[in-house]
Amino acid sequence: MKNKVYDIIGLGFGPAGIALATAIKDDEELNGAPIGKWSTMFLEKQLNSDWQPEMLLPNTDIQHHFFRDFATPRNPRSRFTFANYLKEKDRIFSFGLIGGNPGRIEWSDYVRWVAEQVSENTLYSSEILSVEPIYESGQVDRVKVLAKDLISNQNKEFEAKNIVLSTGRRANVPPLFQDQLCSDIFHSSKFKSNMKKLDKEKNHTFTVVGSGQNAIEIILKISEEYPDSKIYSINRNTGFRQYDLGHFSNEVFFPKFTSYYYSLPKSGRMNLLKEMAFTNYSSVDADVSHALYWKVYEENILGKNRIHVTKCSEITGVKRDNDGYRLNITDKYSSSSQEIYTDKIILCTGFKEEKLPYMLEPLRSHLLTDEEGDLVVTRNYQLETREDFLPNIFVNGLTEKTHGIGDSASFTMMAVKAQKILDKLNKIHEGESYMLKETIKK
CATH class of the missing domain: 3.50.50.60 (FAD/NAD(P)-binding domain)
Known part of the structure; x- marks a missing residue:
């Protein structure tokens, strides 16, 4: 039996994966995109989408403004904003009296609340083992995702045209x-x-x-x-x-600064990254x-x-x-x-980005790298690949070297990143539809 080929497979359903799922849902509900336009599947190793469960300590708060949630920076009208979460939980007035940032326990509850609304195409307890090329007519037509069901201990295979990597950084x-x-x-x-x-x-x-x-x-x-x-x-x-909480120095977390950072040569980026370190x-x-x-x-x-x-x-x-x-x-x-x-x-030694996430190792020969062996990432978070590689691979996170400190793994730019990835996927989809129509005409 032939495997279903998904339009999008999301590798990871933590905050970055959830952000993409909410962007897709908002595209349908607010922008008039056809319901079910995308066939999607998200694979997540954990049992659920709990946010930083090992560090949910009492009386600790988040380190970013609560407007930097899953939706507000890209569309404040979304039902997935933190403000709407407070309204639905009947805490909007109580929260207003507290002032300051939400506690981590509340933010984790917000993450869970959003995840539950967009997880209908998510398989939890699924460890991603590898992403492998599928060849047709001498080129890579799509990819196969091999995952292990941690409950049944069985391996499963999925095929996709587009992959969005949202697996986060390593300890x-x-x-x-x-x-x-x-x-x-x-x-x-x-x-x-x-x-x-x-x-x-x-x-x-x-x-x-x-x-x-x-x-x-x-x-x-x-x-x-x-x-x-x-x-x-x-x-x-x-x-x-x-x-460093200075107003001007924290503009490094603005989208326009990300564009500026991306435009720099690599040596300039690395020097600037060191200068920005104490903001995060x-x-x-x-x-x-x-x-x-x-x-x-x-x-x-x-x-x-x-x-x-x-x-x-x-x-x-x-x-x-x-x-x-x-x-x-x-x-x-x-x-x-x-x-x-x-x-x-x-x-308490932080997290690091991998040069090549282990699951992409089978694709190594198809991915373009710079002179230092780092993956080449476009402004829209897409990996550059060889011409005979047709699938599209996006990295949602893992982009600190290319896009800057405000655009890597924090919530700061998560909603904006998800929208940019979806915008690019929409353009790819429109191009495929146009090519299909032209083929039918001929």
Whole structure:
């Protein structure tokens, strides 16, 4: 039996995949596009579309304005806006009294609320294994997506003309710890599940590595739940820096700045990316900075001295020692070192983009790359391919090097990116329809 050929297969149904699904739905409901114009399928490895479930800590908020949701930047009339979510949940007046950004718990609920409305063509618990070429008449006519059903343990195949990759970035684990990950040494993306395994009656020694928002939130969380435990914070910077929240500097998150960034030569992009870093990376909000500084200060008054913020330093050695680990901590500038004992190591070391996502490996010979081996991505997020490769592959995310810090993995430009991808797909679809009509005429 011949496989159905989908117009679009979305690889991943996290925020980026949901954003595309809402754009397609709005195109039908608000712009008059034919219902069912696209045959779509989204594949998602997780059981559901919960947003950052491992970091849903009480009293933590999102780091972007709530207008930067799934729909408002591209169409405020959409029913998928955060404002409409509040209205439907009968919380719009209550939220207005709170002020500021939504909490992460509420934002996760918003993500789930939207996902439930656009997930009719989504297969959860589906791990994407590979995307492979299908040849016809000496050229690649379409692609085959191989996925594993994690419930039945069976492999499934799907065929598509267009692929939208929305699988997100990978946890960045420092080389020193890559072979040692376990329930005692883990990335912050596994925080809650690993913390559930701990004995709360025992006094632990925690080491939190990193200088960003989730590092300081985790330190505060641990200090509350384990009041008699010791905490080491290993920070490569001069301390926890606050985000660059200047009005003008944050215009890097505007669509027109993305176009400017994209127009630059690669060397210019990389230099500019470094300059923009503190608008998004290795930085913290003022409220958590104040909370941690006050906690350390007050505990010092009480003589507890249990939270140690080590600045300008990095871990240069790790060695197993009975039930814990000996860490060698080296100052970046003086080269002096110290050794500490710890039994839990939490890596708040961020995420990274892959040069070539593993599932695209079978297509490597068909994808164009630059002189440094990076994929060539158009302004509309489409991968450049060889002439004999007919399918279209889009990357929704994984574009920080080409499109800038505001256009990579955050919610900031997610709705706009989804619309640009859909606009390009519509143009491709119109071109195919025109060619089909011309063929029929002949």
